[in-house]
Amino acid sequence: MSKRAQLVYQERTGPQESRNTLKCVQFYRDENFKLILEAPLDISLSDMELKLVNFGYDYYQDTEMAPETVNLQVFTSKTGSLCVCYSRAPDIPEEVTYSISFLHKGYSKTFTVALERTDSLQVKEVAFLNLEYYVAAYLPGHFLHLLNIQHPDLMCYSLFLTGEDASIELLHDTSIQSICKLTLLDCCSGRLFTVKINEDSLMRFMWNSKLDRDRLAALHCALVHLGSAADLEDQIIQWILENLSPCHTFDPIQEFIIASLYWRMCPESSQLDKLLPYTSLLYWNGVVPGIACTTDIISLPILKVQNCKGFWEKLNLYLENVKYAEPQLHYNNNVLRREWYKLLSEEREGRGAPTYLKNIFENARKVLSNLDTWSMEERLVPFFQEEDCQQQLLMGLMVAQLKDHLMRHLQHVGKKKMDQIVVDYVSNLLDLMCRMMEAVWRKYNLHPCIFSFDKRGSTAEFAVFHIMSRILEAANGLCMPLPPGFHSLHLGLGVRCLPLHTLLHYIDNGVLHLTETCVRKLFKDLDNTEKNEKLKFSIVTRLPEAIGQKICQLWNHPVTSNFIARNYVKLLLEKLGTRQRGRPIPDRMSIHVEFLPLNYLASMLAEIEDQGLNPFKEQDHVNAKFVEEMALKHTAMLLGL
Template identity: 65%
Template sequence: MLLRLRARFDPRRDAAPWLAGQPLAADADAFLESLETLYVVNVERNGNIIYTWKGTRGHTCIGLYDPNSQTNEHLYTFEKDLHVISCSVNNEKTLLAVSFLQSTKEVTANLLFQPVSKCLTLLIEICPINNVKVLKAVDNCIRVQFLYPVAETQTFPESCLLLISEDKYVEKFDIRIVKEGHTAVIENSSHLPKEKIADDFLWIQWDTLEQRLFYVVRKGSRDILNCVQFYPDKSFTLILEVPLEISLPDIGFKLLNLKCDYYQGQEVEPQPLNLHVFTNERGSFCICYCIAPVKPGDVTYSAFFLHKGYSKTYTVALERTDFLQVKDLTFLNLDYYVAVFLPGHFLHLLNTQHPDLMCCNFFLTGEDAKINGLHKSAIVSPLKSMVLDLGTGQLFALEISKQGLLQFLWNSKRDSDRLATLHCLLLYIGNTTELETEIIKWISENMSTCFTFDPVQEFIIASLYWRMCPEAVNLDKLLPYTSLGCWNEPIPGITCTTHIISLPVLKAQNCKGFWEKLISSLEYVKYAGPPLRFNSKVLQRELEKLHLDQTDEGKRLTMYFTTIFEYAKKVLSNLNTRSSEERLVPFFQDEDYQQQLQTGLMAAQLKDHLMRHLQYVGKKRIEQIAVDYVSKLLGLMCRIMENVWRKYNLDSWVFYLGQQGGSNEALVFHLMCRMLQAANEMCLPLPPGFHTLHTRLGVRCLPLYTLLHYIDQGVLHLTELCVLNLLKELDNTEKNEKLKLGILARLPEAIGHKVAQLPSHPLGSSTIVQTYIKLLLEKLGNKRPSTSLVDRSPAQIEFLPLNYLVTMLAEVDHQVVFLRLGGFRGTRDCEFETCRRGGTEAYGHALGPLVLRSEDEWATSSNISASPHAATSTHAERPPLSRQKNCWL
């Protein structure tokens, strides 16, 4: 199960020992009776829980439990049996506001003498117990709630009390406290200043944690949601108006988060509308509601994501309709998620940060949808991430379980569940070394089981997103949060439709905190044209352009390359500084020009992208964010490899190329192939030394013909360090000579020149020389004849024995042609001429890819149709790796 309950208040655990010592608990039977009558009536912003219980003489007692100190405190006792419907205590615990209903018998008896109000609202001095002031005496219910300052460490001389009446109005009383010795007394209690906050509303909700009052009023033909924000200095502001896309029925008085009324909860009342407002600190603003279903067996509910500018309507087809009641549908605030819970049927977790993709949400049924420890239809949520079970009086902290998520990740069969779990782990649980290790373990076992997304890509992109978003305001709108562009796969049991909605109107300016983030999100929705998130396709196009322009020696291009490599140095320096643990994987042992170019280019492109939209942050800060982003990207790849290395017990940093690799090395090699594929598709750079290590593992684990095929297809990339080590470590046996020749025939031009300058050149072997020259002649003999006259002087190359051989062949060719054809330059002469010039040019271009037929022919045959310049093509020009699973593994 994903959701876990943690008992924050249990009457038998937290209150029973204290109640047993109270004077009114004379015996065991009286104590048990008192315990059975204990009810929670309010949960204050600081977490204090106010509850009532009945004494032995019918007295009604009010107590307070502090979960931080785990202590109970007696606040007040009424010497008669009362039905307390609302209660609140101020932050200093000097004042108690109580609203209660008098019993029917008492009201009937008093009617013989004088009219008696059904509901009384009292303000009581409790430090110590002194005066009692009647605030309201009416027939309609009143709810009371003290306002709490945001900075609870500061003591304020004034307290503010909200009175919310069933007659559809809200008043605020300002109460000033004066100290008289050790006594706290209300100043001028006969005349308390008051203000009217709202009037004639249809629905109202109090947000205890954020001190906000939401209510719905009707203006003309539309229903408008208003929000009043209260501040510590007694001020308040009507800060927001939202035109609702639905028309609320006049259902009378409906309160949320202001009562825990057991008596009213036991009555069967029609609930035609279930409406809740949820916010979180990242600027998410959601309105969720449920209306009675039109079709039997279906449940329909909608969520207005005001910070996104659209709403989504979800329809769930239930497998069974026994005992189905729409009023049982509960909306719970889990901070970054909204839980839609229908006990016994389903649990839907809506990702409020990114609700656009259904795969970022959980839709669970059966055993996965259960929340153990709760009654089916007696649940209320007095605070964010809290659930009160009215049946037992237990108050629970509701949270998403880390262990439950990891277990769900391993057991899930659908890609949508896996993707939602990855995002939930990284967003809700947070990025920790322990959590990343657990996720990497799952990725290494399930790389080939996900068909709609790549787990390596998703882990890296999502991890970077949730790590970097707090670095700057609006950064969350500019960085990619998923590797997927869209999600078209249906989720069994639920359908979804999307609608554009009206944006809210903010009445206040210069807001901070939540409202500042909401305003920023609304501005993004209003004025954003094309998607503003950094796109890997742009990086891919720029990289291809750089490969085409590398031969340009212009000043602008040279300076641009210098800038790119400067960024690459900063990224690698930053990465080395951050990496404090002992490295198991032999990365950072060489400098790969291609990867340095891609690393620096990504940092430079990301910096330019952020500069266009975050000018107010500053150039230096944006540069640092871009460098940190790429550094953390490479760091995540290193962490993946470190965990894989540790899992398969590859302790040695150096693998001798003359030995055959084991099964564990083969598994690591194929995992690196998948990482390479994921990086290529997203145009992500790889850590320095990745290709060197990958090729060394390939030499140890693959047959010769497969190894050369992987090189031809771009799976393995030859680096200078790898080639030099290979030529030095391998002796000149027949098998190794075939391998060397195959590698030499595929060297990029830059590496080929360096290899040719080695003192112990690999072509010093007579066998390799003979085979190599044979390959050159066979390749050049199949070229089409040239029709132009060419220079007969042989081109000089850096290998002297080959220069001498080519010069002798050219002289023999020249004499034979003129003796046989009498000086006539016919077709045959052109073929020999082409052969001569081609032989001198081919070595300089370091041999195109070979078409290999058998294990012996793979190292000796040549690709006739391939261009001699094919081997000089860059990594970006190689054919892309197939997206199909196991196509080349």
């Protein structure tokens, strides 16, 4: 087992100038050691040639050098993060300044906090705590600042607490020092404490927060700790369901899904955390009252030893990414959306490459098979079992594009392992949506049965419809696939809960999607009352052609008969193309009608049928005679005869 030690070395470069360097030394069990890393520090230290860091509390050094000494801490984490935390005693009683250099990111942040009160200020030094994924700056009685060390770029991912929210149990107005990860020393009593983020307190803070920045920071902090609390994910989903409308600057559904995927998948590979998206936000313009922040670019550390393992290998990956990072290192769905729309258009026009599409749908099959193996218990949500080709196309395309993105940066990962990573990612995405839907079903106590369309929906069903609309909006915003049967269930709730004009408005604007499964059930459940006929007719006229041909066979009505006849003529004439026709066959006419255009059309269709081009062979009653009869009936209806 090896240990690391950090020290700061001060080198004189002139009479009034000096240069400070952080040196990290690795000690081994055989008593050997190596200088592994050097990093220049742009901070001002007291006149010492050597300062040991994180070696505990030195009472004599603290008392003898209190006017000159600085508070300096170096923190590492298992993810490869390396942070230098630095502060001095405040020059102005009303404010405190501290800096954190994220050496693995190549920049530092300096924070200046305006204190709410200064009369009872006993402890003037900011204490820095190592909480693994977070570094905390703590001034007892005033504030607790949790900084996300993996993603410190946006202030909204760091939690700044004041008042009662900033208190640490058993540690109040006392001087403390971080000895090692999650361990604190009370400098007055000499006692050691283990410190960690309390999940229950964090969830209470989320529920009580009124500001988006606090909600967002608490959400990310909670997701970090999902692995240590089994029911924490369910609590977060319940919070999301109650806070869909209050959040104005971010979508809690999008943020939950993206961040949850990030923390689910990152243990798979040490580099996935640098390649997978961790947020749905591109920028954040908000400010935190009472705290000012400046960001400075710093020099990157220099590794003195190559081919290091463990922590140093992960740190080196961070540094390489900072040096050679592409503008879009993290995966995003912009290209996915364009390619998906392109494939949908090609598939509708029959122009898609068969082999490519086959591979895409095979990717989707793997995702759905993977998802089925995870869902051993019976689902509460009555998702219709159907093949949604559009969503399967999006699933398979997402697998392909995510794989291409990861392979560019993880060339050392084998093909089989990479295939499993990307399939797991998309499967986890769908699983998260299913878990959200399960929570919605439990919250409103809906039955796990397939409802019928001959009854109106309840208030609970309308609430579920609204939540499903928000999930759909979140998925569309990030071009994420939806679970199989989502659109049919959403449409079914819409039919039950919405008035007709609102339902049609939602369909026309793409909020509701007409699926064959749901429309078939609708036409079977509803009788032909005047109200239901109006609904059916409105839906038939909006169906895609491929689905419309199938649905019209279920409804024995003049409208659908007319639709079938028109479509039959269209398909026959398309099949005819430029074929040379023979002479008309008037004896095929069932009734002689003195209407030459109809006579000519009927004889033409009869001849095409004789050539074996009938597109409706499985429907014996659909032929030229059927078209003739429908044309006469429709004409008579228009003339009022």
